Amino acid sequence: MVERQIYTQDLCLSFGDKQVLNKVSLDIHKHKITALIGPSGCGKSTLLRCFNRMNDLIPETRISGEVWVNGANIYASKIDLSSLRAKVGMVFQKPNPFPKSIFNNVAFGLQIQGRFSKCEIHTRVEASLKAAWLWDEVKDRLHCSAMSLSGGQQQRLCIARALANNPEVLLLDEPTSALDPQSTAKIEELCLDLRKQVSILIVTHNIAQAGRISDYTAFMYLGDLIEFGSTEQVFTVPADKRTEAYLQGVFG
C-alpha cells in the first residue's frame, strides 16, 4: 500500500490577474519519485514551489485550496516556514552553492538552527555528502570553496545541503538541465538511491528523464492537472489525448 505524503485539494494560484494553477488535486506518494511534466508555462514549477511555500515570496500571489504535507495543512496560520522548508528541501535548475567552503555549504543550515554540537554537525555533513555521492570526491578538500567544484558536483552539493536537514521531501526543479549527460546520469542514479529515505518531486522538461527515473508522472497543461498515474501507464497508454500528443512531441 503506497502512503501519500503530500496532497493538494483544489489548489488554485494566481499571480495578479494571471491564473497559474487551476483546481489542482494531486497525491504524492511516500518514498517514490513523482515527475511533473508539461510544456513551458503550464504551472509545474509553480506547483512545485507551493509545497514549501516558495511562492509566498512573489508579490500579488493568491492561493486557495489546500496543500497537506505529512498531515498538516501548510497554508494554515501558525505554520513555521523554516521548519517546513527544512522538511521540504529544494534544489534548483542552476546549481547555487553559497560562496562558502564545501563543508560550510552543508553545515550552514544546521549551524543557524543553533541546536547541534560541532561534533553532530560534522557527522551530519559527512553523512549528507555521502548520501549525495559527493564525499569521496571532496573529503580531502572540504574547506575549499564550493565554487571550485564542477557543475554536476555543485548540484550534488546542493542536494547534500538539502539532505543535511533530514528532509522528508525533496523538490527538484529541472535539476539537470544545466548539466552534461554524465553528471545528469549521476544525479538520476542518485535520485533512485535517495528514494529510500525521501519522497522526490521533480520538474523536468526532459521527458526521457521522467520515464527513466520516476514512479509516477503528472502531466500539466495551462494550469490544469491533465493526467496523473504510474509512469509506466502514462508513458505507454496515456489516458488523455493531450498527454499522448505531448509525449510524442506533437506539441509543447
Next chain:
Amino acid sequence: MLANRIHELKQLILSEASLVVKMLSLAIEGLYDPGYAFSEAVMTFEKRVNQIEVEIDNKCITLIALQQPEAKDLRQILMIYRINNDLERLGDQAVNIAESSIEVSGKKSLSQVPELLEMKKAVNQMLRESLEAFTNEDDELARKVCANDNIVDDFNRRIISHLIELMKKDGPLIEEYLHLMRIARNLERIADLSTNIAESTIYLSRGKMIKHGF
C-alpha cells in the same frame, strides 16, 4: 540500471525457453513410448509459457517506453521481444505434436516412417543450438543453425512423399498417417522458428540482418 533490467529479461526468456524445450522432449518421448503419460505436463507448461510471453511483452514495452534504450541495449530488447514471440509459437507446435503423438504412439504406422526419428533428432539439435547461441551470443553457432534448416526441410519433403505413398497403399491407416504428417510439419516449423532465433541472435551480436538472404 538498464543493464540489470535487460539481464532480468534475459533470465526470464531463458526460463521460457527451457519450458519449451521440455515440452518438445515430452511430446516426442510420448510418441516413441506408448506408456508415457505426458500430455497433462505439456498442457501445464504451455499455460506457463503463455504467462511468461505476456510478462516479457509488457516488460519490453515498458523498457522501450521508459528507458529509451540505444545501440546494443535496443537490439537486445527488440530481439528478446521477437524471440519471445517465436518461443510462444514453439510451445504451440509442441502442443500440436503432443496431440498427434497420443494418437499414433506405439502404432504400426510409426515404425513405417523411420526418417521421423532422424528428423526429430535434427530439429531437437537445432532448437537447442539456437538457444545456446542466443544465451552466449554466439553468432557462429547461430549461422550453423541457419544452415541446418535445409536438412530439416529435406526430411520433411521426404517424409511427406513417403507418407503419401503409404496412404495410397494402406487406406485404413490414413488417419494415423495424417497424424504423422502433422508431426513432421510441426517439426519443420520448429526448425524454422529455431532459425528465426538464430537470425535474431546474429542481429543481436553483430547488428546484421540476415533474414531472407538480405
